Every structure is written in C-alpha cells, then in structure tokens.
Amino acid sequence: MISAVAGTFDVLHDGHVQLIRRAFEVGDSVVVGITSDEMASSTRRDIVPLYLRQKALEQFLSSMGKPWRVAVIDDMYGPADVMDPVDVLVVSEETVENGRKVNEYRRSRGVKPLELSVVPLVMAEDGSKISAGAILEGRYSRDGTSAAKDIAVGSLNHVKVEAVRTVMERIFGNVRITAVDVSSEVPPQPFEEQTRQGAVNRAKNALGGHEMAVGIEAGVFEKEDGLYDFQYCAVLDRDGRLTVGTGSGFMYPPEVAGYVRGGMTVGDAVKKVFGSTDIGKKQGAVGLLSGGLLDRKSLTEQSVTAAMIPRLNDSYVARDRDRFRLRLPYGRIEDKGPR
Template identity: 45%
Template sequence: MKICLGGTFYPFHNGHKALIAKAFEIGGYVFIGMTSDRMASGSRRRQIAPFGERKRALLSWIHENYPEKPVNIEEIDDRFGPAATDDFDAIVVSPGTNESAEKLNETRVKGGKKPILIVKIDYVLADDLMPISGTRIWLEDIDGNGKRLKTITVNVGSNNDIKVKAARLVFRRIFKGMRVRVVGIGSESGVPEQPFGRDTIRGAENRARVAVAEGDYGVGIEAGLIWNEHMQQYLDVQYCAVVDKIGRVTYGHGSGFYYPPKVIEKVVEGKRKHVTISDAMKDTVGIEDIGKKQGAIGYLSKGMMTRTKLTEQAVLMAMIPRISGELYW
C-alpha cells in the first residue's frame, strides 16, 4: 500500500512518531508531506524551524527506527499537496486532522480520483492526560515525550470547601507524583438553585466551562433531583463535568439516593417558589443550612457516607474517560 501523511513536524514529538509508525505498519511505501516555511509559519504565533532542519530531524529518527523502510519526504505549500492528485491507498491521521482527511477525499472525488482509506490513530496523551501537541510543547506545559513540566492547575467552579476538597483528593490521586494545584473559583450554574433533571448536568457543565479559564482543567459539580421511571422516585444525584484547556468535556455522577417522602413533597410542591432540599430538610428535621454542615447524605446515612466521599465519586467518574483515555478518543 502507498501511504501518505502530512504535517509541520515541529517540534517533533511522540504524537508524530505514532503517526509514522502506523504508516510503516500498514504500508510498503510512505510519502510524508512536510509544510513549507511559508505555510508552517502562516497560522502560528510560535517560531517554526526551517524546512531543512525539520526534514533532517525527521529523517534521522526514521533511519534510526525504520532503516529499511522506503520513505519520501517532500515540501508542500498547500493544504493537501500531491495527496489530492496522486495514487495513494491510505492516509494516516490523528483525531485532530481526521476532518481534513475527509476534505481531502472530497477534493479527490471532485478531481476524478478515488477516495483513499482514512486510518485514524488515537491521540498520544501526555502525563496530564491531554494530547501531546507542538503548541503545548512550545508553551512548556510538556516536553516532546509528554512529560508534564508545569504545575497542573485545576479550577473548581465553586467556593464550597467540600467540592474543592473532593476535587483536590481525586486529582492528586490521579496525578500522583506531579504538582497539582486545586482552587475554588466562584461561578454561576445558570440553572435554578434546586435543579431537576437535565438542569443538573447543564449546571455542572456551565460551572466547569467558566472555571477552566486559564487553568488546565475546570471542574463543575451540581446536585439535583433526577426522576427514575422504574422506581417512580426522584433520586438525589451529584453530577460532575470536567472541561480541559483544549475544550473536551467529560461527565460522571456519584451514587443516587432518595429522600424521605415529606422532603420530596415539599420540594416538588414548592418548585415554583424555589424551595430547595436544604429548605425542606430544615422544615422536616430542624437543621438549618444542612448543606453547609454534614449535608443531607451525612444526616440520612447517619455518618456512613460523607458529603466529601459522595462528591469524590462524581469527580472520579467524570475522569474515567481520561484515566483510560486510549479507549475513549
């Protein structure tokens, strides 16, 4: 098979190596289109090494790791280069360039050529569970092998100490041995104070998107009442949304439980009056601001489940697609 792939290849990193390795795995001949200096610098604010330097670095790695594989590296000065017109069987791309490959096939078909097979590899993740990229290396977040160089900053969309503590415990466990800073940032949920159904997830995501700001991760946590059709009951479920600096969102939630009938009745009946669980618990058990103390879960479980542990569950579940990222992209 004749395989093509393209890119700037600067700085040369593990993501590029994975692309080239896949190309050699499936093809007998590999063509690499390397962007010209004009094209490479046109859309970037960072300085790019000259074409000759980039080509030498790439060839050096290929000759060291695939000494017997036929490869041709040519300069390209447009989006697709010869891939739009020549006879190739497949193109190797990452999730970030898959759309460009689809556009390539549209161009080939318009020009009377057959579309080529698009082989998409997974992102190569850095230590911080986000994809390795040239921009991130240039910003000195990571090195070319994906090693994290800076402190990982996690912004939680709340000033609630319990939520911040739970996020801190989870992120420090996930990124054990790395520097992790977790802080609370007040952010509005954009949903009613006592959310029902989808508003719960929406509130968590809204908080996370505001919180990420200049951080690496934004964490939004929102508890709400979720209707269970089988049980014919509202369950209290805490949702978490995690947004990273490249815009990816992952979700999770913790255990669900249902309230005493009197509590739910007060909240449902008082929905238009914005009656909250905290209000209803105060009227039912006589504890004011229970949400700022042991929480309803602490009271109802008689201390066997704490607010912190319940919140940790939601945060950890939202991180599952990142912890095992190779299976989710």
C-alpha cells in the same frame, strides 16, 4: 512520654506534616489539637469546616504507628483534662511564644510546664512559609511548589473543592486547586437534565486560563419509587475536551420530596423537616439521612472520579480497540492488549 501539637489544619500541608512527625518522634503517644470552627473563624474570613479538616487529619494520623487522639480546642491552652498530662509541646519557630504563654498558664494552675520542641518553618517555592491560605488560593500545592496541575473548581463550597483536591491528587500527585465563584446558570434547585447542564456550565465558567476546570452540581430526579438525588461532575480542559460523570444516587424521604416538588430547595426542605441547617457546607443531606455512613464529600469524590475515568483510559478514544493504555495514578501508564 506524651507529646502534643495543634493547628487549624485547613489544608494538611508539608509544614503541618513536619510538626506532626516531630510529635510522633518525641512522644510515645500524641495529642493533636484541632481548632474549632468558632476559634478558627475568629482570625480567618473563610475556613474549611471542622468535619472536613478533622477527617483529613485523622486519615493521616492513622498511618503514624503510635497511639494518638484528636481534641477539638477553643483556645490555645486546650482542654485541661487532655493537656495537663502532656510532657512535650511541639511548636514552630513562629509559635514559640504561644508555647511560652501555655507554660505560664500551666504554672499559674500548679501544673508542670511543658518542654517545647521547636520545628523550623517549612518554606514554599516562593520563599515564604507554606500557608494553607495560599494553597486554598491555588498559588501552590501542599508542598509549596507551583509546578503542579492547575485546576479550577467552579464553586466556593469547601466540600466540593476538597473532594476535587482529594481525587486529583490521587491521579496527578501535586495539584493547584483554585476555587472560582461562578454561576451554574440553572435554578437553585436543579431538576433532571438541569443538573448535568449546571455542572457543565460551572466548568466552562471557571476554566479561564487554567489547565482544567471542574463543575459539580447536585440535582433531583424522579424515579419509579420516589425522588432521588444524583450529583454530576463535568471536567473541561483547555483543549476543549469535556468528560462527565455521576455519583451514586439516594432517595429522599417522602416529606422532603413533597416540599422539593412544591418548589423548595433540598436544603430548605431538609431544614423544615429535620431542623438541620447548612447541609451543603457540612455533611450534606446524605450524611444526615445515612447517619454519617456516607457524607457529601465522599459522594462528591465519586462523581469527580467518574468524570475522570475517560481521561485515565485511552480505550475511550483509541481507534485500535485491541490496544490501549491505562493511565494509572501519578502518570504511570500500563499497556493493555496483544503485542
């Protein structure tokens, strides 16, 4: 028995989880359709890029314990070679009609109709159905509750926003993440100390009434053997505490470095040398140069984690150095030092 389920999966939330779990309950193997960027953008003004959505989806599916595959779909019917063998389609109460249309299409092609397995809508705390759009707006967390750590990110870049979400959920559990369009107050291509300052400025300008704000800025640094990229993250809370961290650096090819030294941004220089576009919103220059071994989101997670380290360990502020508390993820605290 093969089951299938599909969605955009902008942010994988509790509603998606219920659909996916039903698919694994009724199927021996599962096909998960994820909408292409083209399909998703036809009905939405702003979407999380496919590579981010698919990466998060596959990480979740890997824990389900049955065979699965992800198929990128450009319409509600999905690729015929993938969907024709499917026996059961899992839908929500809201998408039953789409399931019926899929069956009409299958009948017209002489393919057996699908059994439709209907999953009730999962509701948010405010009484509406859980929606990825509301989560992206920072109205509530993945499970639909507003009682969560309220964190602003000083950027509309989905790579930065989702990196912050990933790290902060590991630390705090439920979080509400709000993307705020702010100025870094540094040049479009930061050099050296402008990078740290840009991250700090983004955090300050995004904080507003939020509990915490995160600013992220990538810049270039001259080293002994070439021009390197380092990413800074600044975390500012409403009490005024600022902590800063960096991710690991990597060196740019000489030709790219030459263009950047001549006044180009990294994005423009990479486009000129490699013909790649929108690297900041996709895998990043590091993804292109590493052949996908490391992408911009993973690199950004490093800098966010580094900036949070002083907040997880009281030894950074404790006067009694023989005793401190290590703040483990989800609020657990472990005592260290002699008793």
